[in-house]
Amino acid sequence: MDIFLGLATVLSSPILLGWIVLAAFVGMLVGAIPGLTASAAIAMLLPITFQMEPLAALAFLYVIGKSGRYGGSIAAILFNTPGTAASAATQIDGYPLARQGKAGKAMKVATLSSVLGDFTGDILLIAFVGGIAWVALRLGPPELFGIYVAAFVVIGSVIGASPARGIASAALGVLLATVGFDPITGTARMTFGLYDLTGGLNLVPLMIGMFVVSEVMDQVARPTAAPEVVETAPGRDGLTWAEYRPCLPHVARSSLIGAFIGMLPGLGSAIAAFVAYGEGKRRARDPEAWGKGALEGIAAPEAANNAVSGPSMAPLLTLGIPGSTIGAILVGAFLVHGIQIGPTLFLTNRDLVYALFACGLVGIVCYGIIGYFGAASLGRVVARVPGTVLYPIVFLLALTAAYSARGNLFDVWVALGAGAVGYIMRRTGLNPAAFVIAFVLTPGAEQALRQSLLLSDAGWGIFAQRPVAAGFLLLSVAVLVLRVRRVRRARRGIAA
């Protein structure tokens, strides 16, 4: 019922609809530019939304995240360069189709599948998020700490090729999150006598540095070659029902795969897209055609990639645990507008949450329409903008946005420092995503840990006495052990 009220709120506000349409376009555009991601766009645009109404600001950023995931497919199909990591799976069949002069057809399959996958994910989110919040409300600090530890371990060990590098990246994020006055005792921590550090490192410039400045540094060091657009042959860009019908079972299966993976912190769209592609190929009637331009080979990863979007909001909204970098940045947006995410969100801001979900649904329709009719044209425009013009503008815009977050020059230094750290992390195989998510998770995790220890007569033993907390801690150990064993086995295989 709440979602219908949310839809009424959205559809009766022309200004809100305008922001959603703009976000759908901006997200597609950014997703289609090789090298830029939706995370970078959201980080850069976050300070701009400070002046907006909370719902409009959150909807704007949320819809950019959704359409940015879809926009990656434009670059994958038209330029043979995935706009996002998740669209690399789309490229496998998308580009061969484009080479056959069927780029328009491939784009339409990607659009329809993305829309169906995204709708499935959002409907599952809307149906079950209330239940998850109800359970989350009944968890105490020890249980919450167990969940936080599991999230740290999963995010640190699963993202990237090396669990050790991922865990070290997450630890660095935790460390930097503790800089500033201690929230309970007011003692200065890790400030090294610098006044500017007493308030801690601000999330917005940190995100801008990690996702935008480091990316621009990467582009200046190793420029991406200008994309060449594959043109559509006349009369080959239409899509018929007979052509799309075989894709539907793949879309349904992949949407469920994406929705499930989306709920788990840290796994994200790229893993969902590749799992769905592999599963789709395994079950395909003609697996030999996959990789050579099969429409189903586009439908499966695109549906999974976009189905991640909705369910990834479930841990964020109910537990305050972002499952992705986009989620981590949205935490900043909620905090700036004075909205405390976590189990109580559904008691204090229920209307806003469901209105946000409604904005997501409207956003899907918007990017679906824009994409179905205009994706190929957008791709051609993107191909015409040279990197020599785009990236200097992005660099100056990012630093100005970092300043504008609080009108503080120190934040520009934070963005530059985070950019340098992010660049080094990319170059050394460390994990910026694990770093950022850990940075966002730390205040909540520390609060849960210290409350648990204050409650306890048994010190750290409280985590063994509470079954749910103990279960999550054991799960963390199991995930870490299994991941290390798998990586070792893979390395031995390569060595042999």
Added chain:
Amino acid sequence: MSPATSPRRLGAALAALGVIACGAALTIGPGGGAWGERTVPLLAGAIMALGGLAVMAEPATQDTTTTLRAEMRAASLLLLGAAWTVALGLVGFLVATLIAAPLAFALFGQRRASPLALFALLVPVALHLFFFHVLGVFPPYGRLFDLADIRLF
């Protein structure tokens, strides 16, 4: 992107950072008792040091085709950003950005004079108008000189 640094060097750097972090955490006052404000930084430092040791044990991977020239370009951009930030505090936003913008475009390989001049002028003005007039952010004031001090009439 595949790693371009040897695991031993990276692991040693991470382990050293972890040890330094542990040392810094131990200097935090014991205001909250045994499990107070130093617990989390200490744990994070220890995990980072252990992570570094684990990275040191990883097998060496092939380096990417990175060149010193590429890394110098990245470092130059960072230096430009740092110089721009210092200049913001000295000469204000517009003058600092009017100087930094052509350098940024040139660093990315834009060599043709007319687009360079056009973008170098348009970008600072557009950013100034958007952030400081449309959004109403208070612009950084130049201590030595600021265009806002000039009164034409």
